[in-house]
Amino acid sequence: MAGYLLRRLTLAIPVLLGILFVTFSLARLLPGDPCHSALGEKATPEICAAFNERYGLNDPIPEQFRIYLRDVLRGDLGNSIKFGRPVTELMVERLPVTLELSFFAMTFAVLIGIPLGIVSAYYHNSAIDVGTMIWANIGVSMPVFWLGLMLSYLFGVALKDTPFWLPPTGRLTAGRIIEPFYQAWGLDVDGSALTLPGFIANINTLNALLVRDWAGFWDALKHMILPAMALGTIPLSIIARMTRSSLLEVLGLNYVRTARAKGVHELSVVVRHGLRNALLPVVTIIGLSLGSLMSGAVLTETVFGLSGVGRILYDSITGRDYTVVQGFTLVIAVMFVFINLIVDTLYAYLDPRIRLE
């Protein structure tokens, strides 16, 4: 098992290098240049030359790549051209937002999608089944952007002054501050640098739990509900449909008949014998959906005014902020590798016929 993980991680290195190379080249192939994006259309050639010299953009591209690679291996992702700050610092700021959002979106999708799929499969062809699947199909075809706007209008505007009101923008109510857990615990760390404590402290819900600020936790969670629903609806629908079809197939298999013939109770037949086998393809779908969440996150973060990875990626691509694009792409790729690894490991755990070796 350890050997397998090691080999998978080793195999990931060329993949990451390739991704780095492709983003690096693509960023430079885009029309437009960082100088004019950063300094405006009126920047003179002289100013731009100086600008490019400062950011090492005058070197031949292979040389630029070599230097960039060297820096990355040292843990230095460079400085943002637009913000003038280290990319790592931006990451500590932005990544937690997106991780938190993705986590809640996925939790929402799994916790609702799987039970819906089970109910739908169990009451196959009944009104419940048909209704659920109609909703699932609508969910899949719902544009995230539109759904986000609708949700924020419904819960943020239409339901204002009712107990169902939910905050339509931001991460916390204006003025609320949750004390970073490292301060509360009296640790001596710089929260803005690329450090684990700074990173964790920026995941509001987690930080609130760590400092036992329940009011803060509830406030942070409330701000997550609408974006998570908007982002989680498509994966929810996919998961529900997948669970349903997979469970339906499994419930018709011979070993399920055996379980019934053994005198196992119906609930136990579905859960013990059906579900575990039916979840195998669902796990794959969840892994894949986590990837596609990224593209949805851009829109969701825009609609709900969250400054996460999606927002900054979008801004830096339009602003030709090369270092930021490269840095965040690399981090997303690394996350992908780990998600895939986790999915495959989970698969092997669920299905003894698969051996990791």
Place this chain on the structure above:
Amino acid sequence: MSTTDNLVEIRGLKVHFPVRAGILKRTVGVVKAVDGVDLDIRRGEILGLVGESGCGKTTVGRAILRLIPATAGTVRFDGKDLFSLKPSELKPLRREMQLVFQDPYSSLDPRSKVGDIVGEGLRVHGVTDRQERHERVRKALEMVGLQEEHMRRFPHEFSGGQRQRIGIARALVLNPKFIVCDEPVSALDVSIQSQVLNLLKDLQQELDLTLLFIAHDMSVVEHLCDRVAVMYLGKIVEVAERDELFRNPQHPYTRALMSAIPVADPRAKRERIILQGDPPSPLRPPSGCRFHTRCPEATELCAQREPALIDLGRAHLCACHLRQPEGQVAESVARVGG
């Protein structure tokens, strides 16, 4: 035996499949599906090839037709060495050798009409004239008891037995000399089996075909075949004329196989040999005689040395240390035993 009355001569045929594992798909082992088979198929005979699943009988059939590559050995068809032929030289021979599949359900393209399924071989082999193709397909269907109007129908409109007839017509349409029938009746119901068996027998006689009939059912083989070869774990263990084999089976495996078959006659008095355990994996075949791990008669020698397929007389070949040609003393056994 003169070579002229053999249509097919198989010598030292081996088909090994690599087992790959891991991310880099390295070969971690070799399945010796067929591991040194010598067999002659005489002109105009039905040769039965029997054995249990995994013994390599299907692989032998496919390797002869060059549908899967052989690892070693030669197959001569009508005097020509099939494995050394170039694709262009092989093509004309292909029409002389045909295959009938076991599963009549998955072996017919569900989206093609029966006429196209049966006629495809003609097109491939350059019969361009539509009228001629139509006529030959009609004749082939007629031979298997189907009518012209069936040409316009799709496979799902037919029952299992009729589909197997279509499969046979597809093989016949090119006027082959030799047909490999791979378990053609095992997927069919009993009452349908007999129709197909009778049909095969009639066609073989009318068209003077040579058939390799691959099966696991000894009673079917006894009914249909002129000669029978028994396979176990990639090797031929016994070959004889049908009457000789069924009256006087020599190899302990053949005997066990015959005694294991349930006979539809409750009054039949039979000696019952029940073999213990499962057949070993062809990935790691046992040393010496491959059957020694399950053989009720096995001696020490059997685990050490592999027996050769020798003629016991009356063209009865058997690969067993304990069976010697008539009149000869089983000296090797005596030596080890003493």
Place this chain on the structure above:
Amino acid sequence: MADRTGDNGKPPAEELPLLQVKDLKTYFFTRRGIVKAVDGVSLTVRRGEIRGVVGESGCGKSMTAMSILQLVDKPGRIVSGEVWFKGENLLARSRREMTAIRGKQIAVIFQEPKSSLNPVLKVSTQLLEVLKVHQDVGRLPRTEEAVKMLKEVGIPDPERRIHNYPHELSGGMAQRVMIAMGMACAPDLLIADEPTTALDVTIQAQVLDLIRTLRNERGMAVMLITHAMGVVAEMADVVTVMYAGTAVEEAPTLNLFDEPLHPYTRGLIASIPVMGQRKERLEVIPGRVPNLIDMPPGCRFAPRCRARVEHGLEKCTVEEPPMIEARPGHLVRCWLYEGDQR
């Protein structure tokens, strides 16, 4: 037919059969019409006997078994009939009561042993599950019991095997595990639905031998469902022949093979090659099994029946014959024997 039933419909106690199926009908309600998979089947299984049920695919033999256990999947439904088991009509039992009977008093093994075991659960888990659901609450079954169960069905090295997953077993071994699972609660009836069809001949012999041995040792009854006349001839004490959803002949095995009465049975026996009895040509039953949606009127076999033509019987295509006791203990559903009725 001899009157074996008492006034209240219950068989008299002295020869109460273990299982008595009466006029069972299980239909499938499909878009294309009603598929009459089981259409008036009656059969009995006495304690300790092996009852062979033989017929070709689609004759309703497996669906009869599934109906006895009430494991018929939608869109199928048991339409009418009675299933008396140990003096009680199972069709009157609630779902919960049936769950308690399945696996405990009536066990089943199926055709495809490997796919009949759950691929993600260990052998021991699946074996002990039977004990868990049928024994008193609070008592957890132990691993040693699983070892014992495997030992009884002759699996070598049971201590190691209980930790295996199904994909690590051979087909023969998987069927032994299924049998062990069936035997766990010492059932009165084992339904074996084509138990050896997917297995190789030498393995088939092992499994049949095991079933016979277990029957002899424990005295349970076996309902052996198969398409193979050979298996029936070797195993069964009494045989029911089924055709197109109904039983057409019923007799002690020796009588059935000595003198098959129903034209279908005769055709079936003559159409199979028997080792050691060579025939130049095999008999062929002309035509094919009727469509179960659109059954012919009268006898279901009439359209394929040569005897009907030879004897010039006209009733056959009009009225369905009843089961006639043409010889002592030998029942047949055919108008040819109308005069022989005792």
